[in-house]
Structure formats: structure tokens, C-alpha cells
Amino acid sequence: MSENIDTDVAIIGAGPCGLFAVFECGMLKMRSVVIDTLEEIGGQCGALYPEKPIYDIPAHPQIAGAALIERLAEQAAPFSPTYLLNQRVERLTPTTDGFVLQTSAGRAVTAKAVIIAAGAGAFGPNRPPLAGLPGYEASGAVRYMVTKREEFRGKRVVIAGGGDSAVDWALSLKDVAAKVIVVHRRPKFRAAPETAAQLEAAAAAGEIEMAIPYQLHGLEGDGSKLDAVVLATLKGEEKRVEADHLLAFFGLSMELGPIAEWGLGLDHSHIKVDPATCATNVPGVHAIGDMATYPGKLKLILQGFSEAAMAAHAIHPRVFPGEALHFEYSTSKGVPA
Known part of the structure; x- marks a missing residue:
């Protein structure tokens, strides 16, 4: 097995919501590792409609899927995320202070918290x-x-x-x-x-x-x-x-894959979460984007962005126990080094 990777937050899924979660975690000085089954970042957005225009991204009256992924990757870049691509998480094992995630490529990731941003689940080409x-x-x-x-x-x-x-x-x-x-x-x-x-x-x-x-x-x-x-x-x-x-x-074949075996509260192939924190029934595991469900949920990228911010703030106490989190706007604090 390859060398273990230690991080603060393991993010499953490199689509728009997963990439924005890197930024939100980074703004709170939390390190991220992103794992995805595809060979490139972007998730369904990059694989299915890279040149299709998207009209409901704030400040972008129109932006192509590939361009959106490029901007999100650029936004996440200052926080130096580690990308583990072309592999999926096979096992999620709780530990005394977090989790160990083992991938199909033989990698092991130790993290204090997990954000599932896997869209409709693991998918690959037919x-x-x-x-x-x-x-x-x-x-x-x-x-x-x-x-x-x-x-x-x-x-x-x-x-x-x-x-x-x-x-x-x-x-x-x-x-x-x-x-x-x-x-x-x-x-x-x-x-x-x-x-x-x-x-x-x-x-x-x-x-x-x-x-x-x-x-x-x-x-x-x-x-x-x-x-x-x-x-x-x-x-x-x-x-x-x-x-x-x-x-x-x-087209793509989509399935929950091993996620279905992790003891999460599932509702018709979706993960039920607390709408205030995006927390699942497993402490330390949060779900955002299309895979997360709660009353009033809208399957929109922009709502997934909001969920990424809420999950990151909810995770902060697990990564930095006992450290107070003082909410600050990005216009005041800038991008942390």
C-alpha cells in the first residue's frame, strides 16, 4: 500500500461542490484531500457538459461547465489540495480522532472529518x-x-x-x-x-x-x-x-458504490443531513451537493456552494478543538497563507 496521507478534511468528489469545499475549508485553515473516480477534476459538470452554458451561477450570466471548473480550481489552488483521481473510496473506517479512507488505488487517507460531495454517486463511462x-x-x-x-x-x-x-x-x-x-x-x-x-x-x-x-x-x-x-x-x-x-x-453509469455500506442515513440513494450543518448521522461525516437531502432541498450548484460553507464551519471544532472560530468576511481577512 502507498504512503498514508494525513489531512484535516477528506472530500469525496471533485465536482463543483467538492472544489468549493476545498476553498471554504482552506479559508478556515483546514487542509484537504480530494478523491474522485474520474481521471480529471470536474465531476459530472466537466464530464457531461464541459461546453454547455450554465446560467444560474452568481456573477456569471453565462459560463461553460469547463470554465466553471477552471475558476473553482483556481480559487482552491492557494490552499494546495491533494487530488487523488481515477480511484474511489472503498472503505471508511472510524478511528479515535477521525477516519481512515482506503481507495481502490491502494491509497490511505487519514482525516479528522469527511465531506461527501459525490453528486449522484461514483460514476464512470459506459x-x-x-x-x-x-x-x-x-x-x-x-x-x-x-x-x-x-x-x-x-x-x-x-x-x-x-x-x-x-x-x-x-x-x-x-x-x-x-x-x-x-x-x-x-x-x-x-x-x-x-x-x-x-x-x-x-x-x-x-x-x-x-x-x-x-x-x-x-x-x-x-x-x-x-x-x-x-x-x-x-x-x-x-x-x-x-x-x-x-x-x-x-453516458455514465452511476451508483452509490461503497458509500451505501457506511451506515449513513439513506433516503432513495441520497444521504439525509441536518440542513444547518450538512451533518449525517455519523459524527464527523457531512454530505453536500446533489447527494445530500433535507426538507426544501434544491438540486442547484449554488445551493451546494452554500452547503460547502456550512459544512466547513461545522467541521472546524473537530479539526481545532477548543479553538474559538470568529466569523470573518473574506473582504476583511483575505485568503489565508
Whole structure:
């Protein structure tokens, strides 16, 4: 097992609420470790709608999901959080003065308190059933999310899926990729009508190639470098498309995972909390964001931000027992070193 990491607060989930919890804890001089199942910070916001505009973030009449994550990470950066990504918390064990969290990657985190900001739970991509998939995933030839559009400049990209992510990225990458081919089993897409219409117009203009009605059938290459994607209709008609990358957007599978076994008060896959402190029925464990529930709860990012502040203030006495917490506005205290 890897070296143990000691911190004040362990935050499960690197979405918007988890990132803002780093800031709120940092303002109270509490150190944080953030653990997430995805390979990048951002949670569902970054994975599902990085380029979709969000309209209800205070002071931002409109901001894309990826831009919001960038700003939140910048806001958290002065407090030097440790990010443990591409792993999930498998066990939460109470100790005399806190908890030990053990992850699927063999890491152990000792913390005085825990904030669960896991959104709808641990989630990962729905993978297509293709032979040799792990090798192409490891090389980045097959991906389930896009973090840097420039990585696809001059590349031949096959995009599979019929929802918002597939359509959005097809429209975005057509301006940088050498070729974009969209694979879908039927002509109708589940994306927003406006972007679906833009996809249709781009296809008519020859900017995007449509492979309909096809599904993914196989991968060709050396097991790491992708040469082509094999497509097939339901009737068994096959088509070979030369490609450098396959982007598969078949949605995410979500589940509570080990969280369901931690003895927390669950209500239909949500965690019941005290609305004043976001405390669960396990002392020292708090839940915020979409996973937390209480009377009057609204599933809004801005409410999750408020919950992050309340949880941090409620945790302070556990981290600094006997030390009085004098509430101060950030305009007065600034950002602590």
C-alpha cells in the first residue's frame, strides 16, 4: 500500500461542490484531500457538459461547465489540495480522532472529518463491448471525455453516441480535426434541438461525415495505436472507417458504490443531513451537493456552494478543538497563507 496521507478534511468528489469545499475549508485553515473516480477534476459538470452554458451561477450570466471548473480550481489552488483521481473510496473506517479512507488505488487517507460531495454517486463511462478495448484506452486512442480540444488537431476522429455530448463535441472538433465521423444507430439524436440542427447543417455542408444507421463493431490497430474503427448495421453490413481516435459517448453509469455500506442515513440513494450543518448521522461525516437531502432541498450548484460553507464551519471544532472560530468576511481577512 502507498504512503498514508494525513489531512484535516477528506472530500469525496471533485465536482463543483467538492472544489468549493476545498476553498471554504482552506479559508478556515483546514487542509484537504480530494478523491474522485474520474481521471480529471470536474465531476459530472466537466464530464457531461464541459461546453454547455450554465446560467444560474452568481456573477456569471453565462459560463461553460469547463470554465466553471477552471475558476473553482483556481480559487482552491492557494490552499494546495491533494487530488487523488481515477480511484474511489472503498472503505471508511472510524478511528479515535477521525477516519481512515482506503481507495481502490491502494491509497490511505487519514482525516479528522469527511465531506461527501459525490453528486449522484461514483460514476464512470459506459464502455462499448469491443475486443482489445483496454489497450486503446490506455494509449488514449479511445476516450470517453475530452479535456483539451487541441489534442485532436489534424486527427481523424470517430464519435459514437446520440446525446448532447456526442453532438456538442462533433460540432466543436470539426474545426480542429482533419475529419469527424459521427456514428449513430438512427437518424434522430437525443441532443438539444438547436445543436441537433447545427449537426445536420454541418453534415449537409460536408464538415462532418455521418455514419447512420451504424453501431461500433470492432477496432483495428496494433493494440495501442488505432488505425480504423469497424462499424456494422443491425443487418450485419460492415463499414471500415480510418481513425486515430474513437470518442464513445454512451453516458455514465452511476451508483452509490461503497458509500451505501457506511451506515449513513439513506433516503432513495441520497444521504439525509441536518440542513444547518450538512451533518449525517455519523459524527464527523457531512454530505453536500446533489447527494445530500433535507426538507426544501434544491438540486442547484449554488445551493451546494452554500452547503460547502456550512459544512466547513461545522467541521472546524473537530479539526481545532477548543479553538474559538470568529466569523470573518473574506473582504476583511483575505485568503489565508
